[in-house]
Ligand code: TTP
């Protein structure tokens with residue numbers, strides 16, 4: 001069954017936090033980044049300021065020339081960090097499959113949640129409302145079957161938007177957009193593509209893979225897939241990290257075995273502590289060494305039984321170290337130790353099974369509903385930009401623009 005993934009991004013985040021704390025600033029051109037007489041750039045511009053051509057990354061001096069009436073604020077990071085934590089906590093209430101991407105941006109896997117919220121669209125409306133009520137901030141939400149399309153959708157719906165791309169419509173949704181809208185297409189890529197006459201994502205999606213690979217190497221393949229609206233990346237909660245490691249570079253290259261061992265013990269203990277804090281067990285231990293001439297090696301050992309014990313991590317690391325040092329190479333510049341093949345300990349496996357079971361039940365329920373009522377109905381909103389991009393006759397997109405009443 002097709003996945004449903006939400007991408008949620010707060011609008012004009014730093015500025016909006018300032019406006020929530022000081023309502024006098026609402027509805028006005030506001031810039032966070034610093035005083036206009038200072039060097040530096042705009043970090044965040046309110047949508048009112050953007051109407052004057054201001055954008056993140058613009059030098060403050062240029063910003064104040066284009067929009068002298070704007071309020072310029074230095075900004076304070078702790079405020080934004082706190083708002084970010086509260087934002088993520090709200091999202092975590094809705095789905096445990098949460099992947100924070102930056103302070104104001106996250107993916108949520110919401111596959112199967114229709115049965116709880118009526119529809120994913122309604123779920124998104126609830127999320128937006130809670131963010132508004134509790135934080136005084138506006139969020140824009142994109143919903144699609146994969147990350148890349150969900151991200152483009154949230155971006156397009158801004159500000160205070162909600163845009164859903166129905167399963168099967170990913171490619172036609174992306175096709176008319178300028179290539180720069182596609183994540184992974186930066187300024188350079190955009191220029192190069194323009195140079196060969198590729199302006200839209202649709203044109204990009206028709207380029208032969210071999211041509212893209214010859215221009216962009218390995219990332220050509222990714223571009224090829226993204227342009228077609230194909231993206232298999234999972235929403236990965238941070239605890240699902242695939243490995244944990246620590247390493248350190250010595251002040252002076254060394255062959256001193258007792259120093260190497262002591263360092264390995266220290267690093268191993270930190271890895272172990274991190275592992276236990278995440279409630280995980282490791283199946284594999286990796287030693288990393290960088291020699292004086294910068295050649296770097298890694299040596300892995302698979303444990304016969306998963307473990308989160310410092311001793312096991314250290315013992316395994318030392319075994320690998322001894323074997324490597326017996327080869328009598330050069331002095332060591334850097335040493336590191338890591339664990340991978342992370343698994344939940346037995347006691348938590350039950351919980352995991354229960355949630356998998358619940359997911360399975362949800363999935364079945366959704367399939368039943370879908371079979372009965374078909375896919376999401378079409379709504380169109382009033383945002384001009386979106387109307388231009390999605391002629392109403394094409395269908396397949398659910399578009400919500402902010403309602404004024406609250
Ligand atoms: P963004 O989500 O890129 O921007 P935004 O939230 O201000 O506006 P939008 O409505 O388009 O999402 O970044 C989130 C915050 O990260 C932003 O408020 C400030 C900070 N930031 C910088 O400090 N420097 C930058 O160049 C960018 C892009 C963001």
Ligand code: MG
Pocket residue numbers: 009010011012013104
């Ligand atoms: Mg944002």
